[in-house]
Amino acid sequence: MIRIQGVSKRYKGAANFAVENLDLHVRPGEIFGFLGPNGAGKTTTIKMIVGLLAADKGRVLVNGHDIASDPIAAKRSMGFVPDKPDLYPRLTGLEYLNLIGDVYGVDGPTRTKRLQHYLEMFQLTEAAGDLIQSFSRGMQQKLALTSALLHEPSLFILDEPMVGLDPKSSHQFKEIMRQHTRQGNTVFFSTHVLEVAEQLCHRVGIINQGRLIASGTMDELRTSPGHAGSSLEKLFLELTDEGGSYEDQE
16 A cells, blocks of 8 residues: 655755655555654655655655656545645635545535535534634644545545544544554554554554664564563653664565
């Protein structure tokens, strides 16, 4: 579903790489959690996957499509929610969602059905006709999630998707993620909430200082040398503090 092959990125004027020689395979039917300290390279990686940043070297494949040479085909199969959704404040919620529906070619009856479902789920039905600039941070996050779900993509790419969500909406979205992968689809998301990652993810990857230092299932990570029986929180702290490394074998 996602293949990242030898990808590196260094910002202009920076001494160090934001992401360096990253190799990662995210498979169909799994929720993959992408973890790391602030500044580790998570958001840079996600921006390269979705085509917002060009890699300095390496390749990113989404459903077999190279994001650099075939970006439209790659982007059609994904729904993306950034860490800080940049919505159009002078559109109403419905206007924005209909714009997204037009971009992805969602037909009228299908669009109406899906919008009714997600707006009710996220308790946005009454507010949908209001200008986005009047929405709270949590309401804007719900709107961004709805827009990413509208065309039912095979791949969800989510940067801190739970930020701003109330407990009920957070629980409902976790169920959406689980159901999505039960249908053979994929979720790739970053989070600082390690309990959520441990609860949801089939596999996780930990990035630190631009390099992938661990990748695998929780059982694989717990049986790695020196980390037997550790919680994800303990593993994360040990690996990012010590610069240790463990990666699964594909």
